[in-house]
Amino acid sequence: MKQTQLISNTKIQQLLNNIKNLDYSIVSSYLSNRIKNYIELSNKKGGIIGLSGGVDSAVTTMLLANATKNFYILLMPSSTTPKKDIEDSLEIIRKINAENKYTIINIDDIVEKISYDISTNDKLIIGNIKARIRMTLLYAYAQKLNYLVIGTGDKSELLLGYFTKYGDGGVDVLPIGDLYKTQVRELAKYLNLPDYIAYKPSSPALWEGQTAENEIGLSYETIDAILYLRVEQLMTVEEISSELNLDINIVSKIDTMIRQSQHKRLPPEIFRLSGRAINSDWRYPRQWT
Numbered sequence: 001m002k003q004t005q006l007i008s009n010t011k012i013q014q015l016l017n018n019i020k021n022l023d024y025s026i027v028s029s030y031l032s033n034r035i036k037n038y039i040e041l042s043n044k045k046g047g048i049i050g051l052s053g054g055v056d057s058a059v060t061t062m063l064l065a066n067a068t069k070n071f072y073i074l075l076m077p078s079s080t081t082p083k084k085d086i087e088d089s090l091e092i093i094r095k096i097n098a099e100n101k102y103t104i105i106n107i108d109d110i111v112e113k114i115s116y117d118i119s120t121n122d123k124l125i126i127g128n129i130k131a132r133i134r135m136t137l138l139y140a141y142a143q144k145l146n147y148l149v150i151g152t153g154d155k156s157e158l159l160l161g162y163f164t165k166y167g168d169g170g171v172d173v174l175p176i177g178d179l180y181k182t183q184v185r186e187l188a189k190y191l192n193l194p195d196y197i198a199y200k201p202s203s204p205a206l207w208e209g210q211t212a213e214n215e216i217g218l219s220y221e222t223i224d225a226i227l228y229l230r231v232e233q234l235m236t237v238e239e240i241s242s243e244l245n246l247d248i249n250i251v252s253k254i255d256t257m258i259r260q261s262q263h264k265r266l267p268p269e270i271f272r273l274s275g276r277a278i279n280s281d282w283r284y285p286r287q288w289t
């Protein structure tokens with residue numbers, strides 16, 4: 001089915017109107033407060049963030065700047081970063097008066113060195129290396145400043161596993177991790193970000209011309225409608241297909257992506273030998289506190 005057909009699907013549009021219908025003033029102040037508290041509870045001084053010029057990092061940067069004056073921003077362009085994304089990032093930095101709180105580090109040399117050493121020109125492998133180099137730089141800066149690494153993943157990407165494991169997924173906290181992409185765009189508008197950022201087509205920019213919707217093969221409108229019915233309403237794949245008038249293979253594809261990316265959302269599996277294996281359920285015992 002063509003994407004235009006999917007976007008003009010009125011059932012999807014109606015559902016999206018519901019999904020988007022949040023009080024963004026409350027969402028915004030709640031999330032900034034949570035960032036502030038989380039930094040304090042972690043005994044850290046502030047937060048560091050990678051700003052790409054995309055809507056997720058733009059929104060999270062605004063929330064961080066509203067949470068604390070102790071924030072720092074890294075721009076880490078590579079040869080595949082569009083110039084416009086760097087300009088848009090600098091525009092956001094001006095908007096929040098953070099001209100003395102950012103650094104630009106071009107990652108091309110490091111990427112080239114690693115790609116050469118492992119003899120690869122595979123765009124996916126190199127793309128994931130880029131994401132992990134950015135993570136490495138953010139953690140180095142975080143330690144230098146005694147800050148936390150503030151992640152930018154949204155609920156749609158987290159559910160689909162559309163991120164690099166231990167790359168952009170390697171962060172300390174995910175402030176917008178419970179907002180679908182379509183909700184993040186609404187929050188961007190509430191935060192007075194310009195439309196060209198709020199509605200910028202999502203792209204990891206890991207290779208030239210890459211866009212999330214092309215790589216996944218569906219629009220975020222369709223993705224979010226399916227995710228919402230599957231995750232919040234617990235509907236079956238068949239029910240969603242009939243509810244949204246969508247080919248069952250499309251719904252199945254999203255369902256499979258959620259299932260196959262579970263490992264990215266959890267700490268590494270530990271093979272249990274004792275009664276107290278330190279797996280994802282384990283918490284230190286209450287009596288310790």
Ligand SMILES: Nc1ncnc2c1ncn2[C@@H]1O[C@H](COP(=O)(O)OP(=O)(O)OC[C@H]2O[C@@H]([n+]3cccc(C(=O)O)c3)[C@H](O)[C@@H]2O)[C@@H](O)[C@H]1O
Pocket residue numbers: 124127128131157161162163164165167168203204205206212215263
């Ligand atoms: N069942 C399993 N249990 C435990 N580990 C498992 C596993 N299956 C794979 N793995 C491990 O996971 C690795 C694959 O995961 P990963 O390395 O992430 O690689 P992969 O999922 O193949 O690629 C990352 C995807 O995320 C997209 N991305 C990346 C970065 C940023 C953004 C963005 O939106 O900005 C999007 C990127 O375009 C690409 O489509 C495997 O090489 C393997 O090591």
Ligand SMILES: Nc1ncnc2c1ncn2[C@@H]1O[C@H](COP(=O)(O)OP(=O)(O)OP(=O)(O)O)[C@@H](O)[C@H]1O
Pocket residue numbers: 049050051052053054055056057058074075076077078081134152153157168200201202203204205
């Ligand atoms: N050139 C870059 N400079 C700094 N950080 C970057 C850069 N590219 C990616 N990142 C970091 O990796 C994160 C993941 O990228 P991703 O493309 O998912 O997010 P986004 O660009 O903020 O929004 P969108 O998903 O809509 O494109 C970014 O939010 C940002 O924190």
Ligand SMILES: [Mg+2]
Pocket residue numbers: 052054055202203204205
């Ligand atoms: Mg992007």
